[in-house]
Amino acid sequence: MWFSRSETPGENSLRTASPNERRCITRESLDFYRALVIGGIYQFSEPVDVTSVSTYSYALRHCVDRHPHLSIIVAKAETETPNYEFCPRVDLSQHIQILERGDGNERRTIERVLPSILDTQWPPSIPAWKIVVLPFSQTRCFIGFSFSHSLGDGMTAMIFHRSFLAALQEPRLERDLICTPTLKQLSPPFDSAQTLPISWSFLLSPLLGEYLPESIASLFGLRASVSSITPGTWTGSSVFYSPETYRTGVHILSIDASTVGKTLRACRMHGVKMTGLIHQFIIAALSDLLPQPHKFDNLAFATAMNMRNAVDVSNDEMGLFVSGHFQTEPLQKPTLDAQEEYSWALAKSITETLAAKANELSDNTVGLLRYVKTMRSWTLSKLGHCRDGSYEVSNLLSFQPSGSVEKCSITEMVFCQPTNITSAPLTFNIVSTSGGPMNITVDWQVGALAMGSYEDEVDFVSSMCKHIESSFVRLTSTT
Numbered sequence: 001m002w003f004s005r006s007e008t009p010g011e012n013s014l015r016t017a018s019p020n021e022r023r024c025i026t027r028e029s030l031d032f033y034r035a036l037v038i039g040g041i042y043q044f045s046e047p048v049d050v051t052s053v054s055t056y057s058y059a060l061r062h063c064v065d066r067h068p069h070l071s072i073i074v075a076k077a078e079t080e081t082p083n084y085e086f087c088p089r090v091d092l093s094q095h096i097q098i099l100e101r102g103d104g105n106e107r108r109t110i111e112r113v114l115p116s117i118l119d120t121q122w123p124p125s126i127p128a129w130k131i132v133v134l135p136f137s138q139t140r141c142f143i144g145f146s147f148s149h150s151l152g153d154g155m156t157a158m159i160f161h162r163s164f165l166a167a168l169q170e171p172r173l174e175r176d177l178i179c180t181p182t183l184k185q186l187s188p189p190f191d192s193a194q195t196l197p198i199s200w201s202f203l204l205s206p207l208l209g210e211y212l213p214e215s216i217a218s219l220f221g222l223r224a225s226v227s228s229i230t231p232g233t234w235t236g237s238s239v240f241y242s243p244e245t246y247r248t249g250v251h252i253l254s255i256d257a258s259t260v261g262k263t264l265r266a267c268r269m270h271g272v273k274m275t276g277l278i279h280q281f282i283i284a285a286l287s288d289l290l291p292q293p294h295k296f297d298n299l300a301f302a303t304a305m306n307m308r309n310a311v312d313v314s315n316d317e318m319g320l321f322v323s324g325h326f327q328t329e330p331l332q333k334p335t336l337d338a339q340e341e342y343s344w345a346l347a348k349s350i351t352e353t354l355a356a357k358a359n360e361l362s363d364n365t366v367g368l369l370r371y372v373k374t375m376r377s378w379t380l381s382k383l384g385h386c387r388d389g390s391y392e393v394s395n396l397l398s399f400q401p402s403g404s405v406e407k408c409s410i411t412e413m414v415f416c417q418p419t420n421i422t423s424a425p426l427t428f429n430i431v432s433t434s435g436g437p438m439n440i441t442v443d444w445q446v447g448a449l450a451m452g453s454y455e456d457e458v459d460f461v462s463s464m465c466k467h468i469e470s471s472f473v474r475l476t477s478t479t
Helices: 019-029 054-066 106-118 154-168 200-211 214-219 257-269 274-289 345-357 365-371 375-380 454-478
Strands: 013-016 036-044 072-075 083-086 096-098 129-135 140-147 248-255 298-306 322-330 391-399 408-416 426-433 438-445
Touching: 019 365, 019 375, 036 106, 036 154, 054 096, 054 129, 054 154, 106 129, 106 140, 106 248, 106 408, 106 438, 140 154, 154 298, 154 391, 154 408, 200 365, 248 257, 248 408, 248 454, 257 274, 257 454, 274 298, 274 345, 274 391, 274 426, 274 454, 298 345, 322 345, 322 365, 391 408, 408 438, 438 454
Parallel strands: 096 129, 298 391, 391 426
Antiparallel strands: 013 083, 036 140, 036 408, 072 083, 129 140, 248 438, 298 322, 408 426, 426 438
16 A cells, blocks of 8 residues: 555654755645655666556566665654655556656656656655656656655766666566665765754854844844845745645746757857856846846855765765855846857856855855754744745756667656745756757746736746747847
8 A cells, every 4th residue: 555654653763954955844844845856867778558557567676676766764853853665565556657758748748747746745754765757758758856855966867867777778578566775874864963064153244143132133234045145136025835836837838959069069069067057047037028027136046066075975875965156147138149149147256156155065055954942843934934045057968878778768757846835936847868868948936926916937937948048049149
């Protein structure tokens, strides 16, 4: 049964959750965040039964055996001391969902089914992950890896797809759906005091900003948030939660492979990374499209950073090894000057800042979480208040298979997050494939954009994506 569990809680305990893991566990326990999805369009070289569980069970068994995060559950999630426990029996039938065959435009079909996957709530009794298969033909399907953020970051899904794709190169029909994985210890958490030391000067600003009266905190420039929110920052609606209206909006913007290639070559010529460039595009789009009249003069944004290299951890290891950098920029004028030459200044500035932050472990914002006394109360305290930013960007870069892909390959990837109640109103999730398109999936909490109706929000996001797409076109036509 989906909710059955025979083990005594605690007997397979692995380790206590770290502060950042507790943050993810708590917001899911409060229903403020549900399921991430990172998926790929799988292309088989020969016809297979893409609607059969048996087609995928051997590859899933391979992944469970290889990655210990796929056989853990969270115990005491509703407390301040949650911990991870080993699950000695994994029934794969509980981790595979096969949808009805898709028809028409593949990308639009994926976009249509994503919200129902993202808004899935995880039962506490089994490991919080599954694959969702959307068949297109006998040789083609979308396979989304859906999982709880408490198990890992976005790179965790990329690791899963590399292992899963590698196993599919050995076509085997496996009818036994019960796995009995070997108990393996989890690696120590990334966000320990030893790894992320915090200085007093870095600690005191958000700490005092939390407890001093707002007028005094503002006088001394102290903020409860690590992001730089001002009265002129666009942050959408205040933080709200209603289980009856909880809903994620999704829009996929796809940039074709040719445009991606031209853009990357132009970026290399100007010392710019794609993430910095996309930030510039987003800022330009929001600057042009925020409804008038308004009082906004700046945007505060966060960038997720994979910290595995900084702490000498393999990019094949699942887990939460993510941090974030917060930055504020004024609303921007068009990026083409009078001579119709593209201005790279902001993209280069953001690129250089992110490069410097990617290896900084001291005074890392994630380290501040260990000073949060009660994670549940802290999370709940955000309700009714201003959001901590305008938007977030997470770029998983380009998916690279681990070996030969003669039997099966991934032609493109899609990355999306669910409604994040307490965070920025917009999230931009980026992923690409080598030689394939780059997909930018925009998600938002329905109602969080404060644009009026849901249809108004959809129109706004669609216009924003068209603006970003036109920025790619203009850049590649002028370089």
